[in-house]
Amino acid sequence: MSIVEVAKEFAKNIRIQVIKMVTAANSGHPGGPLGLADIYAALYTKILKHDPKNPEWEERDRLILSNGHVCAVRYAAMGLSGYFPVEDLLTFRNINSYLQGHPSTRYMKGIESSSGSLGQGLSVSVGLALGAKLKKQNHKVYVCISDGECGEGMTWEAAQSAVHYKMDNLIAFMDRNFIQIDGNTEEVMRLEPLGEKFKTFGWNVLYADGHNMEEIFSAFEAASVQNGAPTLIVFKTILGKGVSYMENNAKWHGTPPNKEQEAQALAELS
Numbered sequence: 001m002s003i004v005e006v007a008k009e010f011a012k013n014i015r016i017q018v019i020k021m022v023t024a025a026n027s028g029h030p031g032g033p034l035g036l037a038d039i040y041a042a043l044y045t046k047i048l049k050h051d052p053k054n055p056e057w058e059e060r061d062r063l064i065l066s067n068g069h070v071c072a073v074r075y076a077a078m079g080l081s082g083y084f085p086v087e088d089l090l091t092f093r094n095i096n097s098y099l100q101g102h103p104s105t106r107y108m109k110g111i112e113s114s115s116g117s118l119g120q121g122l123s124v125s126v127g128l129a130l131g132a133k134l135k136k137q138n139h140k141v142y143v144c145i146s147d148g149e150c151g152e153g154m155t156w157e158a159a160q161s162a163v164h165y166k167m168d169n170l171i172a173f174m175d176r177n178f179i180q181i182d183g184n185t186e187e188v189m190r191l192e193p194l195g196e197k198f199k200t201f202g203w204n205v206l207y208a209d210g211h212n213m214e215e216i217f218s219a220f221e222a223a224s225v226q227n228g229a230p231t232l233i234v235f236k237t238i239l240g241k242g243v244s245y246m247e248n249n250a251k252w253h254g255t256p257p258n259k260e261q262e263a264q265a266l267a268e269l270s
Helices: 003-025 031-047 068-081 084-093 121-133 153-164 194-201 213-224 259-269
Strands: 062-065 140-146 170-176 204-209 232-237
Touching: 003 031, 003 068, 003 213, 003 259, 031 068, 031 140, 031 170, 031 213, 062 121, 068 084, 068 153, 121 153, 121 170, 140 153, 153 170, 153 194, 170 213, 194 204, 194 232, 204 213, 213 232
Parallel strands: 062 140, 140 170, 170 232, 204 232
Antiparallel strands: none
């Protein structure tokens, strides 16, 4: 199979695992992870420099998950990549599991930062990227941010700092699905023109379809060769992608399916 076909199959398996995880936990966020599955498949199959057998490899790329509530997508990608047994995914959100509802560096290796409150991930990533430059390290810092968290002032302070320090080793990518827990982002707090705002700050800004694997690969590859400034990739995505009753429905931002709904979702994804 070509790398595109491998990544598409990987994305399908991520989605299947996400549905199983949140249903088994009867808790969690299915919509965002389903929407991000193609992007995380691209990252873990081709884009990221990483080693599942050596998760703290010094030369690895760093991946920060700012919108930590969508961690099911990252856990699924890691499990399918060999960081830990895939069957452990079904312990998601259990009280004694290392796969908690927000990633934590306390519980597992391969997680670069703990998350909880939205809007902090870009700041963490700026610190990591600046540290890498000072140490003359060559890895990239990738950060997944949500559109809704761009209503936070801290995001824009970080965006300004990243440009000031010419962080061309920083690549942010945005899950632009126009949905947050209270509904459409433009009704809750209008964000558009979102990409243009980052561009005005001095960022390189790219746009891509977050469900087109060729476009996803191309966007990340273009971002990796930018010089002199950080890059933001605005991925247009569909919340709940792949499950008909979840797509573009804000209800599924943070509602787990029941067993009947799980069966329907798995049938559609398979």
